[in-house]
Amino acid sequence: GNSVTQMEGPVTLSEEAFLTINCTYTATGYPSLFWYVQYPGEGLQLLLKATKADDKGSNKGFEATYRKETTSFHLEKGSVQVSDSAVYFCALMMNNNAGNMLTFGGGTRLMVKP
Amino acid sequence: DAGVTQSPTHLIKTRGQHVTLRCSPISGHKSVSWYQQVLGQGPQFIFQYYEKEERGRGNFPDRFSARQFPNYSSELNVNALLLGDSALYLCASSFWASGGGSTDTQYFGPGTRLTVL
Numbered sequence: 001g002n003s004v005t006q007m008e009g010p011v012t013l014s015e016e017a018f019l020t021i022n023c024t025y026t027a028t029g030y031p032s033l034f035w036y037v038q039y040p041g042e043g044l045q046l047l048l049k050a051t052k053a054d055d056k057g058s059n060k061g062f063e064a065t066y067r068k069e070t071t072s073f074h075l076e077k078g079s080v081q082v083s084d085s086a087v088y089f090c091a092l093m094m095n096n097n098a099g100n101m102l103t104f105g106g107g108t109r110l111m112v113k114p
Numbered sequence: 115d116a117g118v119t120q121s122p123t124h125l126i127k128t129r130g131q132h133v134t135l136r137c138s139p140i141s142g143h144k145s146v147s148w149y150q151q152v153l154g155q156g157p158q159f160i161f162q163y164y165e166k167e168e169r170g171r172g173n174f175p176d177r178f179s180a181r182q183f184p185n186y187s188s189e190l191n192v193n194a195l196l197l198g199d200s201a202l203y204l205c206a207s208s209f210w211a212s213g214g215g216s217t218d219t220q221y222f223g224p225g226t227r228l229t230v231l
Contacts, residue, residue: 004156036222043118043204044157044222089156093218100210100218101147101170104156 002027006090006105013112019077021108023064023090026071031092033057033066033073034102038087047075047088080112116141118207118223126229127195135190135226139207145169146188147220148180149204157204163188164210192228200230 007022025031032051036044048057053068062077073090090105119138127133139146145164149157162170163182177193186207192199206220 034219043224044206046219046221049219091156093220100145100208100220101159101162101172102149102157102206102220103159106156107154 002031002092002094002103004090004092004103004105006088006108008106009087009109011108011110013080013110015082015112015114016079017112019075019080019084019110021075021088021090021110023073023075023105024071025073025090025092027092027094029094030068031094033064034091034093035062035064035073035075036089036091036104038089038107040086044089080110082112082114085110085112118205118221120203120205120223120226122226123224124227124229126231128231129195129197131195131230133192133195133228135192135203135205135228136187137190137205137207137223138187139205140221143207143209143221144186145208145210145218146182146186147206147208148188148190149206150174151202151204151225153201160190195230197230200228202227 003026034049035047037047048059050057050066056065087107091102121136147162148160151157159172161180166182179191182188202225204225205223208218208220210218
């Protein structure tokens with residue numbers, strides 16, 4: 001079956017540090033890939049997405065590139081802020097007639113210190 | 115535009131009781147999906163509905179059921195509650211057109227926090 005694996009957290013960084021959160025996937029076929037962010041006590045917010053190999057999704061300074069050869073979709077940001085502290089989820093969606101359910105990774109908590 | 119709304123925000127039940135959770139999708143969206151998020155884990159898919167028909171079901175027992183109404187809102191029902199049903203229940207809506215082959219982004223509501231005692 002399909003699955004997503006994320007690096008375990010928490011990831012603790014100082015403000016303005018570089019961020020990488022690793023995400024790899026297993027899928028039968030070619031999924032679309034997503035990063036969602038969850039702030040404390042809230043639902044999930046879409047951060048970025050990529051629908052095919054070599055696509056780069058970007059939003060709010062965050063970027064991730066769909067790498068088919070390594071089945072990866074690592075999240076990066078050049079300079080994190082305290083306000084980026086949250087839990088980040090990588091997810092995949094298969095594009096077919098059977099529905100568009102999301103398969104999520106376990107989440108990575110990011111803590112940014114001033 | 116209003117986003118996905120869910121009610122209630124919080125709910126406390128006891129084992130063996132029944133619960134109904136409600137979701138209203140973004141205007142124009144015809145598909146609603148339900149996910150269960152246990153504390154410290156990623157969300158797990160429960161159901162997807164499109165045009166009032168079930169289009170997908172995750173690996174959950176028959177105690178879980180759902181339906182979608184003509185206005186595209188949805189209810190998730192859970193019978194015979196167990197302690198392990200305590201979780202954040204998330205609803206997501208999307209504009210999913212049948213025919214397949216297209217990515218359809220799902221937008222999530224704030225969730226309903228269910229505590230089973």
